[in-house]
Amino acid sequence: MNSAILVFPGINRERDMARALTLITGHAPAMVWHAETELPPGTDLVVLPGGFSYGDYLRCGAIAARAPVMDAVHRFAEGGGLVLGVCNGFQILCEAGLLPGVLMRNAGLKFICRDVHLRVERSDTPFTRGYNAGQVIRVPVAHGEGNFVADDDTVRRLEGEGRVLYRYCSATGEVADDHNINGAAASIAGIVNARGNVLGMMPHPENHVEAVMGPTDGRGLFAGLVDHLGRAA
Template identity: 60%
Template sequence: MKAAVIVFPGSNCDRDVAVALEASMGAKPLMVWHRDTQLPDLDLIVVPGGFSYGDYLRCGAMAAHSPIMREVKAKAEAGTRVLGICNGFQILTETGLLPGVLMRNRNLKFICKDVHLRVENGDTDFTRAYGAGHIVRFPIAHAEGNYFTDAETFRAMEGNGQVAFRYCSRTGAVGEAANPNGSLSNVAGIYNATKTVLGLMPHPERLAEDLLGGSDGKKMFDSLVEALT
């Protein structure tokens, strides 16, 4: 499998996800600077977490106009798998590769803690190693993770299986008590219509080996390797 990680000024999770990818792939991913304009043939592109451009203007808004994102968008539209994590999710919504927006957290504060997620669609290249209904623990670290879209769009998304993960309790219950940021319907991650692009606010790369305190995130990278190799 050939993978690349996009690096923006302000990225702080690019190396983390590169380490997680290498552990699953057995090879280092390509690290691509945001000012580059071309990408080789790839199976996977990761838009990592962090604070691209210092989160000025609006989270992900400036990064969405970086030269490399035109190429990322073209590759995604041609079917290359794209994974956007946290700030990467925000960037993907800003480019239009994913529907909706990420707004300020309900409590208007930065939240950094582990959360539980329920896998809603386990039949994609990103989640087959989990399966639908599986409960995982990933960390979150964001101030703008409150997902929103209009009601008509969301009905269509749910009907098409585009909700990837929902925030839940340790036992899998979905409700307000398990919603850390006010996200619509407890949404923690979504797909595009063809399930080739995934954006999620929690960080699978931060719990991808037992030395980090858990390895639930590793299955996402293992799933991608199995599907794309």
């Protein structure tokens, strides 16, 4: 699996992502600078990592979403290529119009940096096939603006089309306001586009892939992508 990680000024999770991808896919990803206008030939997966692109100026992800490399990402996604945005990457994908909605300031106003539980809503997608539907995974979050907001019609459409892949929940998988860490609509932690090839999520699966970090629940996401691409090939 050939991955490309986009590098914007102010991003700080690109090396964590590269480490996780190298470990699980067996190939070091290409690091692609934001000013590039093409992705490396043969790219299977484009990753927009976490961080604070452009210092979160204007709105989180707003400037990065208009960077030169994003035209290539739009073309790649339109061609069915897999795109994963984590944290600031999710914010960038929303600002770029590749995903609906927007990530607002956490309802409780605090920056949240801790492990959370996520319920995997379905397993029949490239981004979740490494898990079972209903499985609860533990991964970290680190964000001040992860409160997913969209109009009621959009949220209804996301739910109706099964596009909510990850949801904040309790350790036993219960979805309730108490476990909705940032006030997100419908406890949404991760969604895909209508075609199902672009995922945005606030939590960081790339940080739970090695035993030295404790849980390794994040591995399933990447292993699932490898499996998906292996079958497609």
